[in-house]
Amino acid sequence: MLDLLVTDVRTPDGREVDIGVVGDRVVALGAVSRQAAEQARRVVQGGGLLVSPPFVDAHFHLDAALTLGRPRLNASGTLLEGIALWAEQKPSLTEEDIAARALRLIAWAAARGTLAMRSHVDTCDPALRAARALVEVRRRVAPFFDLQLVAFPQDGYLRHPRGVELLSEALDLGVDVVGGIPHFERTAQAGRESVERLCRLAADRGLRVDMHCDENDDPQSRHVEVLAEQAVRFGLQGRVTASHVTSLHSAPNDYAFKLLPLLAEAGVHVVANPLINITLQGRQDSYPKRRGMTRAPELMAAGVNVSFGHDCVMDPWYALGSADLLEVAHMGLHVAQLTSLAGMRACFDAVTVNPARALGLEGWALAEGGRADFVLLHARDPVEALRLRAARRLVVSRGRVVAEGPAPAMLLTLPGEAPRAVDFLGDAGR
Ligand code: FE2
Numbered sequence: 001m002l003d004l005l006v007t008d009v010r011t012p013d014g015r016e017v018d019i020g021v022v023g024d025r026v027v028a029l030g031a032v033s034r035q036a037a038e039q040a041r042r043v044v045q046g047g048g049l050l051v052s053p054p055f056v057d058a059h060f061h062l063d064a065a066l067t068l069g070r071p072r073l074n075a076s077g078t079l080l081e082g083i084a085l086w087a088e089q090k091p092s093l094t095e096e097d098i099a100a101r102a103l104r105l106i107a108w109a110a111a112r113g114t115l116a117m118r119s120h121v122d123t124c125d126p127a128l129r130a131a132r133a134l135v136e137v138r139r140r141v142a143p144f145f146d147l148q149l150v151a152f153p154q155d156g157y158l159r160h161p162r163g164v165e166l167l168s169e170a171l172d173l174g175v176d177v178v179g180g181i182p183h184f185e186r187t188a189q190a191g192r193e194s195v196e197r198l199c200r201l202a203a204d205r206g207l208r209v210d211m212h213c214d215e216n217d218d219p220q221s222r223h224v225e226v227l228a229e230q231a232v233r234f235g236l237q238g239r240v241t242a243s244h245v246t247s248l249h250s251a252p253n254d255y256a257f258k259l260l261p262l263l264a265e266a267g268v269h270v271v272a273n274p275l276i277n278i279t280l281q282g283r284q285d286s287y288p289k290r291r292g293m294t295r296a297p298e299l300m301a302a303g304v305n306v307s308f309g310h311d312c313v314m315d316p317w318y319a320l321g322s323a324d325l326l327e328v329a330h331m332g333l334h335v336a337q338l339t340s341l342a343g344m345r346a347c348f349d350a351v352t353v354n355p356a357r358a359l360g361l362e363g364w365a366l367a368e369g370g371r372a373d374f375v376l377l378h379a380r381d382p383v384e385a386l387r388l389r390a391a392r393r394l395v396v397s398r399g400r401v402v403a404e405g406p407a408p409a410m411l412l413t414l415p416g417e418a419p420r421a422v423d424f425l426g427d428a429g430r
Pocket of ligand 1: 060061
């Protein structure tokens with residue numbers, strides 16, 4: 001007997017299916033018999049809506065989320081003022097406060113269909129409060145949410161007086177991934193050394209790597225090429241992610257087009273963070289102002305796996321955000337001008353299957369026999385989901401409905417007319 005049956009839904013590639021769930025598994029993906037439908041414990045009428053693999057946030061900072069205004073707002077809007085504000089409030093943080101904010105943020109994310117996240121954890125705190133708090137949060141949410149943690153030396157692996165030992169201690173506590181911030185080390189040479197040492201550490205411990213890399217507007221910032229080189233050197237192909245890489249926006253074309261195949265060859269995943277990159281980058285420009293987001297279309301064309309992450313929600317770097325990866329993908333589409341049909345589809349993949357690959361999550365596509373994790377969206381295909389930043393009708397994690405909402409038709413009342421429902425699924429072009 002089916003525990004859950006969702007009828008008449010469309011997959012991102014356009015297949016019309018019913019989804020039958022028993023326990024935490026999809027047991028049927030296709031037409032379900034009338035008898036099975038009648039006996040199902042719960043039936044949800046899909047009405048032709050889009051069913052998608054859950055969203056995956058490839059880049060976030062849970063420890064800083066929801067601290068907006070502590071100790072004051074970021075007046076310059078720059079990355080560096082954000083880092084300074086974060087450093088000011090760090091000594092006053094408690095594990096309880098970090099955990100409470102992280103759990104709240106994860107609840108927001110899950111309600112919007114995100115069921116996996118990679119969060120960086122600042123390790124430049126002698127008490128490692130964020131690492132301790134988030135390892136416990138990871139355990140608490142594990143029944144419905146895949147949380148990966150990255151040991152992130154915010155104040156510099158080599159620049160912070162205890163950066164090296166604290167990062168290793170965080171890994172000993174159970175943090176999953178080795179992070180870094182080479183462009184924030186004191187010199188380019190120190191940045192290179194940090195990349196080499198951190199890749200060696202990851203290889204020795206059998207861990208993945210995810211570094212904030214070249215997050216600036218400097219056309220000469222070249223740490224990502226070192227990361228690709230070291231990925232190959234230590235046999236880490238496919239296990240290394242370069243986050244942000246905004247300098248590539250400003251790099252000369254000659255250099256950029258030499259670099260792209262090197263990243264593909266080394267199997268380096270790239271994560272852009274459109275909401276944050278479009279607000280933090282180009283701050284020292286007059287006009288024209290650079291957008292600053294990395295070269296997403298060119299990376300994709302070169303065969304690099306590109307994802308879009310949320311990065312921040314209401315923290316010292318970004319006052320907005322709602323834990324909605326459709327908002328992130330919508331911004332990424334605009335900033336990167338990925339407006340072709342293939343480009344728009346690629347933006348949807350950049351918040352679903354691509355980040356699942358970067359995180360090494362198995363079986364993220366909806367499949368018979370696979371884990372019953374999916375999102376039903378009030379849209380008929382991925383492009384419509386992006387256009388509408390579609391309402392989430394149903395979020396299912398391991399066979400359990402963890403969030404559901406009504407169809408977003410609204411009642412419009414105009415002078416002299418009877419009220420009528422307005423549904424934003426228009427018929428144009430269909
Ligand atoms: Fe970040």
